[in-house]
Amino acid sequence: MEILDEFDINIIKELEKDGRMAFSAIASNLKISNTMVHQRINRLIEQGIITGIKPTLNEKKIGYDWGAFTGITLKKDHDSERVIEALKNIPEITECYFITGQYTLYIKMIAKDHEHMRKLLYEQIDNIPGIAKTDSLIELGCAFKRNVSL
Known part of the structure; x- marks a missing residue:
């Protein structure tokens, strides 16, 4: 069907x-x-096909000039649910994915400047119990973002 x-x-x-x-x-x-x-x-x-009708924010227009993709390695993969709950409490983290490969989780986060990004990484994310290591790539701009074509 x-x-x-x-x-x-x-x-x-x-x-x-x-x-x-x-x-x-x-x-x-x-x-x-x-x-x-x-x-x-x-x-x-x-049916969960449409998950919401909400505004899409241009983060740069509201002061968030920095973006990063961060791979997270956990000490133990069974800690993932507890770590995810802690990540949800950081508003600057906008996406979180389970992935295969060297990381357990992959997140997208935004920050107002490099100091804000440093604080997010070293004072918040790295202090979540169960996280062994993070590896970040700084985002230089989105070439495009879209839904799958129907």
Whole structure:
């Protein structure tokens, strides 16, 4: 059974243009009923296909000029859930992934300047019990960021 049909895909494409678009405008653009748009969006949210409709911030415009990708090596991999909970308490960490290879976790974080980045790494992240080592790459700008094409 196909998860997304043509209507779902077209509704998602409309939301990608403007997440604040009124359901009535989507319905008008796609020549379908407002009720159908509402039902489809609710179903996509319930199924976890759409995980939220929220603003995407330009971090640099709000004072976060530094970004880094950091690989985290744990002392013991079974500590990962506890470490992840501690990482969630650091607002500057915007993404966290389980990965294969030499690291257990890979995070994306932002900072206002190099001193802020240093404090995040050495005073917060490195002090989380269970973290053995971190290895960071400084981000020099995002070439592009997008959703998968439907």
